[in-house]
Amino acid sequence: MAIPIYAGKLERTWYYSYRIICALIFLFLIGPILIIVPLSFNVQPYFTFTPEMLSFDPDGYSLRWYEEFFASEEWMRSIKNSFFVAIASTILATSLGTLAALGLSRPEMPYRTLIMSILISPMIVPLIISAAGMFFFYSSVNLAGTFLGLILAHTALGIPFVVITVTATLSSFDHSLTRAAAGLGANSRVVFFKVMLPLVTPGVISGALFAFITSFDEVVVAIFVAGVEERTIPLQMWGGIREQISPTILAVATILVAISILLLTVLELIRRRSERQRGLAPA
Amino acid sequence: MVNTYSKVGEMTTSDGVPLKVSLQRSQRKLKLWAFLLVAPLLLFITVSFIIPVVNMTLRGVENPQVHTIMPNVTEALQAWEGKELPDESVYEALVKDLTLGRKNKNIGKVASRLNYERSGMRRVITGSARKASKLKEGPYKEQMIKINKAWGDVAVWSLIKRESMPFTSSYLVAAVDYKFNDKGEMVAKAENKQIYKSLFWRTLVMSFTITVLCILLAYPIAYLLATLPLAKSNLLMILVLLPFWTSLLVRTTTWIVLLQTEGVLNDVLVWMNIIDNDGRLQMIFNKTGTIIAMTHILLPFMVLPLYSVMKTIPPSYMRAALSLGANPVTSFVRVYIPMTVTGIGAGSLLVFILSIGYYITPALVGGQSGLLISNMIAYHMQNSLNWGLAGALGFILLVIVLVFYALFNKVVGIDKMKMG
Numbered sequence: 001m002a003i004p005i006y007a008g009k010l011e012r013t014w015y016y017s018y019r020i021i022c023a024l025i026f027l028f029l030i031g032p033i034l035i036i037v038p039l040s041f042n043v044q045p046y047f048t049f050t051p052e053m054l055s056f057d058p059d060g061y062s063l064r065w066y067e068e069f070f071a072s073e074e075w076m077r078s079i080k081n082s083f084f085v086a087i088a089s090t091i092l093a094t095s096l097g098t099l100a101a102l103g104l105s106r107p108e109m110p111y112r113t114l115i116m117s118i119l120i121s122p123m124i125v126p127l128i129i130s131a132a133g134m135f136f137f138y139s140s141v142n143l144a145g146t147f148l149g150l151i152l153a154h155t156a157l158g159i160p161f162v163v164i165t166v167t168a169t170l171s172s173f174d175h176s177l178t179r180a181a182a183g184l185g186a187n188s189r190v191v192f193f194k195v196m197l198p199l200v201t202p203g204v205i206s207g208a209l210f211a212f213i214t215s216f217d218e219v220v221v222a223i224f225v226a227g228v229e230e231r232t233i234p235l236q237m238w239g240g241i242r243e244q245i246s247p248t249i250l251a252v253a254t255i256l257v258a259i260s261i262l263l264l265t266v267l268e269l270i271r272r273r274s275e276r277q278r279g280l281a282p283a
Numbered sequence: 284m285v286n287t288y289s290k291v292g293e294m295t296t297s298d299g300v301p302l303k304v305s306l307q308r309s310q311r312k313l314k315l316w317a318f319l320l321v322a323p324l325l326l327f328i329t330v331s332f333i334i335p336v337v338n339m340t341l342r343g344v345e346n347p348q349v350h351t352i353m354p355n356v357t358e359a360l361q362a363w364e365g366k367e368l369p370d371e372s373v374y375e376a377l378v379k380d381l382t383l384g385r386k387n388k389n390i391g392k393v394a395s396r397l398n399y400e401r402s403g404m405r406r407v408i409t410g411s412a413r414k415a416s417k418l419k420e421g422p423y424k425e426q427m428i429k430i431n432k433a434w435g436d437v438a439v440w441s442l443i444k445r446e447s448m449p450f451t452s453s454y455l456v457a458a459v460d461y462k463f464n465d466k467g468e469m470v471a472k473a474e475n476k477q478i479y480k481s482l483f484w485r486t487l488v489m490s491f492t493i494t495v496l497c498i499l500l501a502y503p504i505a506y507l508l509a510t511l512p513l514a515k516s517n518l519l520m521i522l523v524l525l526p527f528w529t530s531l532l533v534r535t536t537t538w539i540v541l542l543q544t545e546g547v548l549n550d551v552l553v554w555m556n557i558i559d560n561d562g563r564l565q566m567i568f569n570k571t572g573t574i575i576a577m578t579h580i581l582l583p584f585m586v587l588p589l590y591s592v593m594k595t596i597p598p599s600y601m602r603a604a605l606s607l608g609a610n611p612v613t614s615f616v617r618v619y620i621p622m623t624v625t626g627i628g629a630g631s632l633l634v635f636i637l638s639i640g641y642y643i644t645p646a647l648v649g650g651q652s653g654l655l656i657s658n659m660i661a662y663h664m665q666n667s668l669n670w671g672l673a674g675a676l677g678f679i680l681l682v683i684v685l686v687f688y689a690l691f692n693k694v695v696g697i698d699k700m701k702m703g
């Protein structure tokens with residue numbers, strides 16, 4: 001919506017002030033996340049820009065908080081735990097969720113709405129209630145304070161995302177493609193693996209990414225279900241922020257921002273690829 | 284398909300089975316197949332999520348302590364009418380239960396349970412249990428009243444009788460700031476002890492504020508994203524998606540860093556001479572902090588549904604309104620905004636549902652005045668260990684959320700929700 005040449009003074013003023021308003025809102029969205037990146041290189045244990053930093057004096061910057069992070073046994077263990085739990089629960093959530101989505105998108109599926117709302121419920125129920133409920137449940141089966149318990153709990157939280165994204169992909173799936181393949185002589189196995197799967201995979205992958213980030217970022221359930229040995233990064237951060245916030249947290253935060261940029265890029269690439277495959281991409 | 288076949292009902296398959304039967308059979312098989320695909324997940328979610336959540340909220344009405352630990356008293360009190368002190372048989376049962384409870388080391392549970400309803404009961408029960416186990420023989424009535432005069436109080440006995448029921452409404456009653464008085468009537472708690480009603484109210488008001496702020500901030504940028512050429516809008520979309528994908532704790536941390544009194548924003552304000560060094564603003568660890576941080580965190584949930592609705596509105600509608608003589612403001616208000624109402628509804632409900640159950644951010648940046656109902660549930664789960672009250676509060680919160688979720692389902696339908 002470029003400004004037309006015949007625009008009057010009022011319209012011009014409005015046009016530019018609207019752009020400025022939008023810029024400010026975007027700044028509100030992204031600014032806070034970007035501001036911690038330089039602050040994490042602060043040589044001083046302060047959470048604000050020192051005069052040295054503002055004059056771009058190299059002495060004002062350092063990697064000490066990153067060194068502290070990588071030297072800390074606790075942080076290293078928590079990062080390992082986080083990846084382990086997130087990957088395991090992603091695999092579980094994705095396989096169970098995709099299977100269910102395949103069933104749900106069949107036209108013969110009975111009680112679809114009811115089943116869908118049950119599968120989606122972990123996303124709706126307030127986390128504190130889920131966490132309390134899971135705490136009692138996993139304690140009663142002696143899985144509280146174990147990796148298995150935490151993984152299963154995170155799996156439940158990640159499942160709605162997988163189910164939603166995969167059913168969405170399947171619902172936009174053009175079934176004439178499978179008929180065409182069958183008409184051209186492919187048997188049902190070939191149809192599934194050569195035609196259906198490549199088109200559905202992007203949905204599965206983005207569902208898996210959602211499940212991954214859900215677990216990787218989850219803290220409320222972890223507070224209740226994880227023990228000391230299973231501390232994840234968010235749990236470690238949660239403790240750090242509540243007790244005495246140390247600049248190491250900013251270093252961790254910067255690393256986490258980098259990870260989310262990576263995930264976002266992967267997701268964007270998948271989206272573009274699948275649009276191309278379906279012939280939806282703009283010319 | 285079924286119809287076309289049934290019109291030629293006489294047709295049979297090659298092995299002589301009527302086509303209708305054969306079709307039904309294969310339909311049933313397909314149905315079973317579809318269900319089998321869903322079954323493992325359905326089982327997993329039901330067992331590890333639905334039942335635990337229901338159980339958790341049921342704790343708000345379950346009342347097992349007196350019932351199971353003091354079975355004799357429970358039974359003896361059945362016939363008691365509650366007018367005057369119970370007779371000797373009840374006191375005998377009391378001594379029996381207290382002695383046994385002390386031996387099994389679970390009498391403390393009864394003590395805590397009764398203490399929720401009437402302060403001081405903890406001491407009455409544990410103290411009497413210690414002394415009762417030393418009593419040699421009856422009659423026990425006078426001896427017990429001598430041990431603690433509470434046992435000569437009809438109100439104490441009514442309380443025990445009331446709490447000996449396997450289910451109780453007292454947690455739910457407490458969760459809305461009422462209590463039972465000595466006569467068993469429901470009365471409002473003393474003014475200064477009313478916390479939950481105002482906390483629920485605060486949670487609703489703050490969620491509403493956050494939702495409105497999100498609409499105000501999301502609308503302009505969603506409009507910009509929907510009207511820019513795709514290449515540009517995809518680029519700007521990253522600015523919305525990156526916060527969406529960034530860890531919640533990171534985003535909360537950054538607001539602490541920005542808003543604290545020694546933080547970046549206050550430094551900038553001092554530097555610009557808007558405030559002086561002693562007048563640094565307290566922007567975090569209070570209500571303001573919670574609202575700012577949560578608006579930031581939930582904003583993408585408003586932008587994305589708004590954007591997807593706006594994307595489907597052809598620009599020609601606005602041009603038509605303009606060329607028919609409406610001025611830009613009128614055409615925007617009368618033509619454009621009504622077409623985005625579904626998007627506003629979807630986004631608002633999403634943001635509202637999410638913020639009403641928020642725990643982490645208020646706990647970290649809310650101080651005292653910015654806490655929400657979830658924080659109170661967590662407090663009763665972890666600190667006061669009053670799980671019954673946690674369950675009752677959780678139940679009320681869950682009901683509120685489910686009402687709004689049902690609304691959301693009506694407006695958008697969960698299966699039409701898009702992400703990312």
